[in-house]
Amino acid sequence: MSTTTSTTADDACAPSTTLAIGDDAAAALATTLKALSDPLRLRMLSAIATDARGESCVCDLAELADVSQPTVSHHLKVLRDTGVLTSERRGTWVWYRITPALRPAVTTLLDSFAPAAIAPPTRSEHTGLENVDDALTHLADRLGQQHPTLDRSLIMTIVRESYTSLAKTARVKTHLLSLTDRFTRQRLADITRDRSQGQPQVLFVCVANAGRSQLAAALMNQRSGGSVIARSAGSTPAAEIHPHVQPLLDELNPDGDQETRFPKPLTDDAVRAADVVITMGCGDVCPIIPGVRYEDWNVGDPALASTDGVAAIRDDIARRVDNLLNTLTTTR
Known part of the structure; x- marks a missing residue:
């Protein structure tokens, strides 16, 4: 005896009513995420976010890695061009701040994703209570x-x-x-x-x-x-x-x-x-x-x-x- 499966109207696929973000918003977000997809840029962003002064100078950020100051300036320019950072020249040096409107998003990104990204994998041998x-x-x-x-x-x-x-x-x-x-x-x-x-x-x-x-x-x-x-x-x-x-x-x-x-x-x-x-x-x-x-x-x-x-x-x-x-x- 064979069993057949029929598809009713209730089972039919229907368009979701969930609204995704629009094309323009998705394109803008993708540009920002692409700009952040560099380890040194994330480290500089973290340094600025946690600086007690609320801002960091190029000379401070150059100490994060063994790279030239022009390289640091290039990465900072990328972050500034995407709107994540703002900058202000004072005398010889340029100071960078996180754009105030984006600070909550940057804090969430750094604090939530970083611990999860470096966490060791769960070992399968760890089991729970039987009852x-x-x-x-x-x-x-x-x-x-x-x-x-x-x-x-x-x-x-x-x-x-x-x-x-x-x-x-x-x-x-x-x-x-x-x-x-x-x-x-x-x-x-x-x-x-x-x-x-x-x-x-x-x-x-x-x-x-x-x-x-x-x-x-x-x-x-x-x-x-x-x-x-x-x-x-x-x-x-x-x-x-x-x-x-x-x-x-x-x-x-x-x-x-x-x-x-x-x-x-x-x-x-x-x-x-x-x-x-x-x-x-x-x-x-x-x-x-x-x-x-x-x-x-x-x-x-x-x-x-x-x-x-x-x-x-x-x-x-x-x-x-x-x-x-x-x-x-x-x-x-």
Whole structure:
């Protein structure tokens, strides 16, 4: 007995109602992306974007690679001609800035794509829990006993959301339950925290939560001696701490629990629980909560830096942390 398949009117292909960008916009975007498809140009763009002055001179950018200054000027001209950069001559030198309207797009490009591009591939031998539902239910029951004032269904929801968020990027699935346990505990602490009581709490936020924000939180916790609680999170968390950053974290807290250092997703509750939120190259991703103080730190991305560059980024963050710590300890 043979089976035939018929095509009904409902199965027929129909034109999509989704509107693609127009020909002119696509051509303009393709020109810009082509201009950015050079490693040195991307490095120069990154250097300008993270320069504390908000601009860079040709003489600064010439130090990025072993090329002549005319070569650097050529690459900068390409970026300027496509509208990504603006320039201004002052005396002998020309200074370059990212075009203000394109700065959010440039920041997103550098912060989001660079970590993903250099991330090592996932290894197939890493497997997950055999029975996720039972494990998460058991975890929720245990946390419910420790938080009797919270609704059990709320705790179960947070446990499942935490597991799902971490599973999106986790490379070692066998550790997911313990990471979910730690992340859920942090979220429950955020929900129940009274900002009018206890030590001030600072939340550092970057894109991957694998470099800048982890370093900043570690520096704040070390230098405050426990007088300030520092946390970190990422708008698009990476799978693991950046390899150039991990040794610096070990130096700051050699006796620390390694399992507490993992990229964590940003949550609204973490922002609500904070007294101060520091964004570090992640754009306007944090909800605006009344009573929370916000600052944006324009610091370099360790994912785009050499070992020496990462050390310089750490020192830059340390100076900013010291300044912030002074304001927190003198106002309480």
